[in-house]
Amino acid sequence: MKRLFSVIKKETLHILRDWRTLMILISMPIALVVIFGFAVTNEIRNVNIVVVDPSKDAQTMEMIRRMEASGYFNVFSYVETVRDIEKNFQRGDAKIGILFQENFGENLQKYNTAEVQILADASDPNTASILANYAEIIFTRYQMELQGIPTFNGPRIIVENKMLFNPGLKSVYLFVPGVITVILMLICALMTSIALTREKEFGNMELLLVSPLKPGVVVIGKVIPYVVLSFIDLLLILILGDLVFKVPIRGSLILLLLESLLFIATSLSLGIFISTKTNNQQTAMIISLVGLFLPTILLSGFIFPIESMPWPLQWISHIIPARWFIVIIKNIMLKGTEIAFLWKETLILMFMTTAFIVLSIKNFKIRLE
Amino acid sequence: MQTILFLIRKEFIQIFRHKIMLPMLIMMPLVQLIILANAADFEIRNINIHIINHENNSLNNRLISKFKTSDHFNVIAVGASQKQAHDNILYGNADLYLEIQQDFEKSILRDNNAKVHISANAIDGMKAGLATSYAIHIVQDFNQNIIVESTDLPVSVQESGIVTKSSFWFNPEMDYANFMVPGILVILVTAIGMFFTGINIVREKEMGTIEQINVTPIKKHQFIIGKLSPFLILGLVELALGLTIGKLIFDIPIVGSLWLVFSFATLYLLAVLGLGMLLSTITNTQQQAMFMSWFFLMIFVLMSGLFTPIESMPAWAQKITWFNPVSYFIDVNRKVLLKGSDFYAVQGQFIKISIFAIVINTLAIWNYRKTSG
Numbered sequence: 073m074k075r076l077f078s079v080i081k082k083e084t085l086h087i088l089r090d091w092r093t094l095m096i097l098i099s100m101p102i103a104l105v106v107i108f109g110f111a112v113t114n115e116i117r118n119v120n121i122v123v124v125d126p127s128k129d130a131q132t133m134e135m136i137r138r139m140e141a142s143g144y145f146n147v148f149s150y151v152e153t154v155r156d157i158e159k160n161f162q163r164g165d166a167k168i169g170i171l172f173q174e175n176f177g178e179n180l181q182k183y184n185t186a187e188v189q190i191l192a193d194a195s196d197p198n199t200a201s202i203l204a205n206y207a208e209i210i211f212t213r214y215q216m217e218l219q220g221i222p223t224f225n226g227p228r229i230i231v232e233n234k235m236l237f238n239p240g241l242k243s244v245y246l247f248v249p250g251v252i253t254v255i256l257m258l259i260c261a262l263m264t265s266i267a268l269t270r271e272k273e274f275g276n277m278e279l280l281l282v283s284p285l286k287p288g289v290v291v292i293g294k295v296i297p298y299v300v301l302s303f304i305d306l307l308l309i310l311i312l313g314d315l316v317f318k319v320p321i322r323g324s325l326i327l328l329l330l331e332s333l334l335f336i337a338t339s340l341s342l343g344i345f346i347s348t349k350t351n352n353q354q355t356a357m358i359i360s361l362v363g364l365f366l367p368t369i370l371l372s373g374f375i376f377p378i379e380s381m382p383w384p385l386q387w388i389s390h391i392i393p394a395r396w397f398i399v400i401i402k403n404i405m406l407k408g409t410e411i412a413f414l415w416k417e418t419l420i421l422m423f424m425t426t427a428f429i430v431l432s433i434k435n436f437k438i439r440l441e
Numbered sequence: 442m443q444t445i446l447f448l449i450r451k452e453f454i455q456i457f458r459h460k461i462m463l464p465m466l467i468m469m470p471l472v473q474l475i476i477l478a479n480a481a482d483f484e485i486r487n488i489n490i491h492i493i494n495h496e497n498n499s500l501n502n503r504l505i506s507k508f509k510t511s512d513h514f515n516v517i518a519v520g521a522s523q524k525q526a527h528d529n530i531l532y533g534n535a536d537l538y539l540e541i542q543q544d545f546e547k548s549i550l551r552d553n554n555a556k557v558h559i560s561a562n563a564i565d566g567m568k569a570g571l572a573t574s575y576a577i578h579i580v581q582d583f584n585q586n587i588i589v590e591s592t593d594l595p596v597s598v599q600e601s602g603i604v605t606k607s608s609f610w611f612n613p614e615m616d617y618a619n620f621m622v623p624g625i626l627v628i629l630v631t632a633i634g635m636f637f638t639g640i641n642i643v644r645e646k647e648m649g650t651i652e653q654i655n656v657t658p659i660k661k662h663q664f665i666i667g668k669l670s671p672f673l674i675l676g677l678v679e680l681a682l683g684l685t686i687g688k689l690i691f692d693i694p695i696v697g698s699l700w701l702v703f704s705f706a707t708l709y710l711l712a713v714l715g716l717g718m719l720l721s722t723i724t725n726t727q728q729q730a731m732f733m734s735w736f737f738l739m740i741f742v743l744m745s746g747l748f749t750p751i752e753s754m755p756a757w758a759q760k761i762t763w764f765n766p767v768s769y770f771i772d773v774n775r776k777v778l779l780k781g782s783d784f785y786a787v788q789g790q791f792i793k794i795s796i797f798a799i800v801i802n803t804l805a806i807w808n809y810r811k812t813s814g
Binding site for chain 2: 090097103110112158159161164193194197212215230231232234236239242243270353358366375385406407
């Protein structure tokens with residue numbers, strides 16, 4: 073026990089000595105939550121449009137006025153030809169072009185028909201389709217008013233809708249659980265795998281192994297400070313989410329912390345396993361980054377919904393521990409789910425942890441080659 | 442000149458001595474492009490819906506079958522129990538549920554109106570918003586059908602008036618990969634530039650070999666050029682490789698001039714390599730260098746407009762992106778590749794990235810000392 077404490081003390085000193093890394097590990101979660109909470113949004117307002125309006129009559133002016141009044145659009149400039157619209161798109165000055173046909177108002181009065189085209193810069197297809205839709209709705213409403221069509225003239229179905237768990241549709245609700253997952257993974261898997269291979273690379277591992285310390289004690293002593301560090305980060309994110317963004321914790325906090333401990337164990341065992349397979353820090357870094365970090369961000373459902381992925385990627389996502397943990401933590405925090413609904417995910421994480429520990433023990437070499 | 446060539450040769454030997462390096466350089470663009478371009482598709486299909494239905498008659502069944510035949514929805518259950526629907530949402534089996542009011546048909550015949558209720562799991566706000574709007578769209582469509590049936594109005598009345606046509610330029614098939622691939626290429630090039638340079642120089646520090654170089658007559662600028670040019674070359678090769686993969690697998694349009702893309706890439710790499718070098722002068726171990734570059738890379742990427750448009754950010758965040766080289770390159774790449782913008786259209790970005798490169802490299806050279814301690 074005393075030996076274990078001395079290893080823990082040694083590793084803690086290592087971490088504290090390297091204040092740059094420590095600062096990043098503390099400020100990273102804060103920066104991520106703030107960026108996701110404030111800066112990463114899909115909200116659309118004040119999009120620049122360019123207008124080709126040869127006739128400039130009451131109707132076209134009114135339509136453009138309504139577009140601006142909606143708050144979504146903002147006239148960047150009036151231009152002469154379609155070619156000018158293209159130039160504006162290429163410079164990135166505008167995303168939507170409105171092209172009225174000649175004598176728009178006159179045609180509308182005489183022939184009861186007139187044409188307007190909505191041209192969208194679809195190099196960003198999602199934004200383009202949303203914007204084109206908004207513009208179409210504005211024009212259709214205007215037309216219905218012009219023709220004096222009563223809005224409804226038959227049986228009418230009223231749709232009520234309700235957004236459960238997140239009525240404000242805040243994206244930070246989704247990202248706080250994601251950031252927790254990524255940070256726990258980063259500290260526990262990445263940091264430990266590097267810290268262990270570092271000892272190998274510098275030859276210190278031999279010194280530790282010839283000492284009276286048992287290999288298990290060395291490894292456990294080395295990872296415990298990282299467990300503490302990751303727990304501090306976890307609490308930091310939860311507090312920040314609660315204070316600044318009002319992200320709720322609807323379920324039991326105890327259960328949340330226990331499940332986090334389980335995920336920390338999974339990540340640690342993964343980190344230890346990586347370190348048994350590598351001999352220098354660079355390889356450990358590359359393996360951790362490419363093999364762990366990118367999949368954790370991309371395939372865990374953190375940013376991109378898993379259901380929309382093609383099936384091979386969905387299939388791969390099953391072997392990523394973070395995927396299961398994100399389900400657990402989202403459910404506990406946002407839906408207030410109890411363990412009864414989460415036993416499947418919990419068992420999978422337990423199984424993965426055991427598997428990695430067994431593999432690491434098998435691979436752990438106490439002798440030199 | 443010869444000294445520099447020797448140094449470059451030394452670097453290349455060192456880079457490729459790592460057996461993992463070469464496969465990494467080839468696999469990284471391939472894997473990243475395939476995963477990201479596919480995963481980062483925000484279009485939503487297969488929305489699981491639970492329908493609460495209280496009676497079995499033709500009108501209700503028609504509404505239900507409208508959902509069953511829709512491409513977007515996947516009806517997982519139809520039943521009368523509200524609790525079951527709620528459990529399905531809690532358990533994650535359903536994304537939303539739709540409740541058709543009791544006596545739906547009677548209510549329409551008697552009162553000329555009826556209610557349906559939609560509740561969505563809104564933890565993923567964007568997905569919930571889209572799913573709900575799809576569902577409302579289907580219900581309204583159904584409503585339109587029964588209006589037409591009940592009033593016998595000729596459909597042609599609707600056709601007159603203002604005719605609105607939408608057309609989508611530069612990407613008529615609305616292919617999301619076209620939007621993502623040019624952005625992902627930037628991340629790739631950045632990773633090589635910033636990550637590997639920083640780590641590479643710090644490794645010499647950590648191993649103590651930098652002192653051996655310092656005591657040789659190699660001049661400061663020779664050392665820096667010798668260190669940076671291999672990564673400049675690797676970055677450009679990686680970009681070419683990525684573009685080829687993008688063209689072959691995703692068939693992304695390359696409308697504009699490749700010369701423009703590559704000359705911007707060179708300026709950009711100079712800026713990013715300088716950043717990597719600057720990081721290496723303020724760190725002492727590879728671990729620190731990696732975390733530092735990772736920290737900056739993460740923030741650069743999230744604030745680059747890769748996933749969400751910069752215009753949607755609040756004003757203060759938009760100001761921060763002025764100092765983000767990644768956002769310039771993504772912007773230029775998308776404009777030139779997809780829209781065929783010419784130099785005139787992107788000259789602002791060229792000027793900004795040049796200033797960035799000069800400032801960063803000056804700082805880095807300033808900070809680099811040939812004496813240790």
